[in-house]
Amino acid sequence: MKLFSKTTCSFLAVWMWSALSALAITAPADKQTASDPAVGKAIYEAHCAPCHGTDGKGNGLASALLNPRPRNFTSGMFKFRSTESGSLPTDDDLMATTKNGLHGTSMPDWAPFIKGDSLKEVVNYLKTFSPRFQRDKPRPVHIGTPVAYSAASIAAGKKVYAKLQCADCHGTDGAGTGAVAKDFQDEWNFETNAVNLTEPWTFRGGATARDIYLRFRTGVDGTPMPSYAGATSDKEMWNLANYIVSIARKPVWKMNENEVKEFYTKLDAQAKADPVQRGKYLVRTIGCAGCHSRYTEDLSIVEGSQLSGGLTFDLYPFGKYVTRNLTSDKETGLGNWTDQEIKRAFTQGISRDGRKFLPFPMPWGSFAALKEDDQNAIVAYLRTVSPVHHEIPDPDKLNIFAYLWGKFRMLILKEQIPTPVYPMKEAEDQQKPVSQNPSGVEKNFAVRVDRAKEVRP
Ligand code: HEC
Ligand code: HEC
Ligand code: HEC
Secondary structure (H helix, E strand, O other): OOHHHHHHHHHHHHHHHHHHHHHHHHHHHHHOOOOOHHHHHHHHHHHHHHHOOOOOOOOOHHHHOOOOOOOOOOOOOOOOOOEEOOOOOHHHHHHHHHHOOOOOOOOOOOOOOOOHHHHHHHHHHOOOOOOHHHHOOOOOOOOOOOOOOOHHHHHHHHHHHHHOHHHHHHOOOOOOOOOOOEEEEEEOOOEEEOOOOOHHHOOOOOOOOHHHHHHOOOHHOOOOOOOOOOOOOOHHHHHHHHHHHHHOOHHHHHHHHHHHHHHHHHHHHHHHOOOHHHHHHHHHHHHHHHOOHEEEEEEEEOOOOOOOOOOEEOOOOOOOEEEOOOOOOOOOOOOOHHHHHHHHHHHHHHHOOOOOOOOOOHHHHHHHHOHHHHHHHHHHHHOOOOOOOOOOOOOOOOHHHHHHHHHHHHEEEEEOOOOOOOOOOOOOHHHOOOOHHHHHHHHOOOOOOOOOHHHHH
């Protein structure tokens, strides 16, 4: 279970990323010195575009399978800033993100690859995607005088944690115990969770007292994590930051054998006691909703479409495959399926009527590695997903001649065939269920990404 969930978190990212990286890392990034927009562009297109898209819209080739999604730079909205809520980040913020990466997401740390002036160039280039950078100025926060880490500061910080009601979302212990709010969605309708504050290695914005201070002082824009500007004095905020530093638990890689056993026994017991919660965790980390939902043009999930299917994969020459409705709707979803049928579908790739799925895009071969308990937990959770009536058409396959011709082009002629296409549906068609829009499936998702054009500078 742990092994799987750990690998699975990064599975999709690593899969896409490793497929792309051979193509992507080509620019001699750290050799350049002159201040030249072409340099920033070349680095960006080599290193960043596979995820953030050539035009900065967050729609690169790998983006479809990533959660959280790569940032859409055209929006001018950034999560990890040293500036007021809603403000642009500073250049230093952007450089820090680029250098250090965002832990727990697919955003890599670029420090080993992009150095010195090249870093500045690529940051300057990504700023050209949003007109906000021309119009507005970042509004840096005044961070006051840091308070040294001490027992007294920690004790004082604990009181601030209670006073500011961080526990409502993060739990009394920072690990979610007793949290009042548990379901969170970000600006793009993706599920997110209140970070476990006892696991600082998962903090994307960094885990020093200063980083933590900045996170709650400025908020995480685009997510439910609010800004606490003006909520209390600078001194109290520094105490709170010290307190959060102090509640870090021991990471597994520092535990001895017995501690590791004990730790996982406890997790197993929690999973058994609450299979629905466990299933929800798995569905979220594996990213089932990332495929089994529909998208607006700006790559947000269409409100309320989570897990109800409708994303089309145009897999030439195999045909067009639409992700299916996993909600508990009895007619169009899994409401009338048995547990066994649901498990068979996502672990053996066999539909209820016996039809066999392709081994992609849904990697059911990998899902087969889930422990029985975890498979059951996923089913238990899917049963609780409110029904959404949304009929999904069967795959639209090419006729046998067109299919064979496609295979011939691919295998014998070795033509540069467009890569499987990640679906960007037009916004208005997205709003309608596929059942009301029979031609929609045909005409949408036609955006083909030519790998050669998309990835290389
Ligand atoms: C493998 C995919 C991937 C690649 C390649 C990648 N990023 Fe990202 N990047 C992400 C993801 C995912 C996020 C959003 C994470 C989040 O929202 O927590 C992100 C976010 C960002 C942000 C926004 C941080 C904020 O405060 O909101 C910046 C800036 C950024 N990336 C810069 C870069 C640069 C520069 C490059 C190339 C040198 C790059 N990224 C390459 C995946 C990638
Ligand atoms: C309304 C719910 C809510 C409240 C109240 C709240 N948080 Fe958060 N917090 C979140 C969510 C959700 C995230 C994850 C944001 C994301 O998706 O990136 C988060 C993220 C964080 C992070 C991690 C950011 C990173 O670098 O990845 C820290 C640190 C944090 N919160 C501290 C606090 C503190 C301290 C308080 C009280 C002063 C607090 N939060 C109050 C919901 C909340
Ligand atoms: C990379 C995209 C992707 C991901 C991730 C994904 N799926 Fe799928 N899934 C699909 C596609 C596409 C189909 C339809 C295949 C077909 O019709 O041939 C499908 C079909 C299914 C079906 C069959 C339903 C039916 O009506 O036939 C089930 C059940 C299912 N997925 C469950 C899951 C679960 C559970 C997860 C997460 C653990 C998941 N999927 C993750 C793409 C995905």
